[in-house]
Amino acid sequence: MSRYSIGIDLGGTKILTGIINKDTGEVETYIKKKTKKDKGQEKIIQKIINTIKNVLEENGKTLNDIEEIGIGAAGQIDREKGIIINAPNIDLENVEIKKILEREFNKKVYLGNDVEIATIGEMYFGSGKSEKDYVCIFVGTGIGSGIVQEGRLRYGTTGTAGEIGHIIVDLGGRSCGCGGCGCLEAYASRLAIEKRIIGALKKGRHSDIENYLTEDKPIKTSMIKKSLDNKDELVTQIINESAEYLSSGIASVINFYNPSLIILGGGLMNAIDYFYERTTELAKIKALPTPALAIKFKKAMLGDFSGIIGAALLKEYRKN
Numbered sequence: 018m019s020r021y022s023i024g025i026d027l028g029g030t031k032i033l034t035g036i037i038n039k040d041t042g043e044v045e046t047y048i049k050k051k052t053k054k055d056k057g058q059e060k061i062i063q064k065i066i067n068t069i070k071n072v073l074e075e076n077g078k079t080l081n082d083i084e085e086i087g088i089g090a091a092g093q094i095d096r097e098k099g100i101i102i103n104a105p106n107i108d109l110e111n112v113e114i115k116k117i118l119e120r121e122f123n124k125k126v127y128l129g130n131d132v133e134i135a136t137i138g139e140m141y142f143g144s145g146k147s148e149k150d151y152v153c154i155f156v157g158t159g160i161g162s163g164i165v166q167e168g169r170l171r172y173g174t175t176g177t178a179g180e181i182g183h184i185i186v187d188l189g190g191r192s193c194g195c196g197g198c199g200c201l202e203a204y205a206s207r208l209a210i211e212k213r214i215i216g217a218l219k220k221g222r223h224s225d226i227e228n229y230l231t232e233d234k235p236i237k238t239s240m241i242k243k244s245l246d247n248k249d250e251l252v253t254q255i256i257n258e259s260a261e262y263l264s265s266g267i268a269s270v271i272n273f274y275n276p277s278l279i280i281l282g283g284g285l286m287n288a289i290d291y292f293y294e295r296t297t298e299l300a301k302i303k304a305l306p307t308p309a310l311a312i313k314f315k316k317a318m319l320g321d322f323s324g325i326i327g328a329a330l331l332k333e334y335r336k337n
């Protein structure tokens with residue numbers, strides 16, 4: 018009989034909750050809810066609780082069929098105590114999420130951060146499966162990475178290792194959400210790309226992407242992809258620029274850490290081959306010759322699901 022657990026990925030804009038078969042990595046059922054408009058902790062916590070109830074109901078399972086609950090949050094966390102210290106994008110601060118969910122469901126709850134769970138997902142059932150030393154880089158709202166050495170994640174002294182998004186690629190450059198200037202994620206994250214496109218349109222540049230945009234809807238990956246396919250000048254220029262910065266950050270990682278493999282994930286990497294190809298080609302050119310010769314690149318295999326699969330496996334990972 019298979020073993021199941023619930024995995025939750027609490028991202029910058031959404032909650033993704035799924036029932037995962039822990040033996041095969043299969044996502045049996047999942048629910049996605051937006052959090053953007055939610056203000057106040059109570060509301061978001063209630064939403065998390067509801068997704069768990071709904072996903073069980075939809076799958077026809079009860080809590081008895083589930084071994085535990087794993088959750089990963091985009092922000093600073095206390096793994097031991099199970100507290101979300103702060104998750105700025107979702108307006109959460111000092112939330113004892115482990116305690117709250119354990120009380121509600123009477124199941125053990127494990128907490129990680131978003132990059133950690135996505136890396137664990139790829140480690141067990143994705144592109145890291147047969148590898149031991151690699152770096153998983155996820156390009157999303159921000160840019161984060163998980164460092165895997167001898168099959169284990171490196172957390173660093175304060176548990177914050179892998180913050181590749183805050184590598185400084187432009188001294189005195191664009192301001193970053195961290196308070197600094199010139200950080201990689203201010204140039205190459207999904208958010209940065211969106212901002213650049215919208216900024217250029219406001220300044221009067223024209224682009225194919227205007228055909229898909231509406232007032233209240235954000236830019237979607239599919240729109241960027243369409244405009245690139247249509248050889249739109251503006252979108253191509255901005256994607257090229259981002260690949261230029263991202264490849265510089267990745268080349269620095271190759272030089273500094275000398276990994277055998279870099280796994281690239283996140284919506285844009287996943288959906289837009291051109292972005293992936295250009296970034297990896299440039300990174301190889303920019304890195305020092307010896308480590309560059311040994312580097313392999315792979316796309317993250319699990320797409321949007323790497324986080325929930327990894328969250329569902331947090332207990333398995335930590336007991337090893």
Ligand SMILES: [Zn+2]
Binds near residue numbers: 183194195197200
């Ligand atoms: Zn920064």
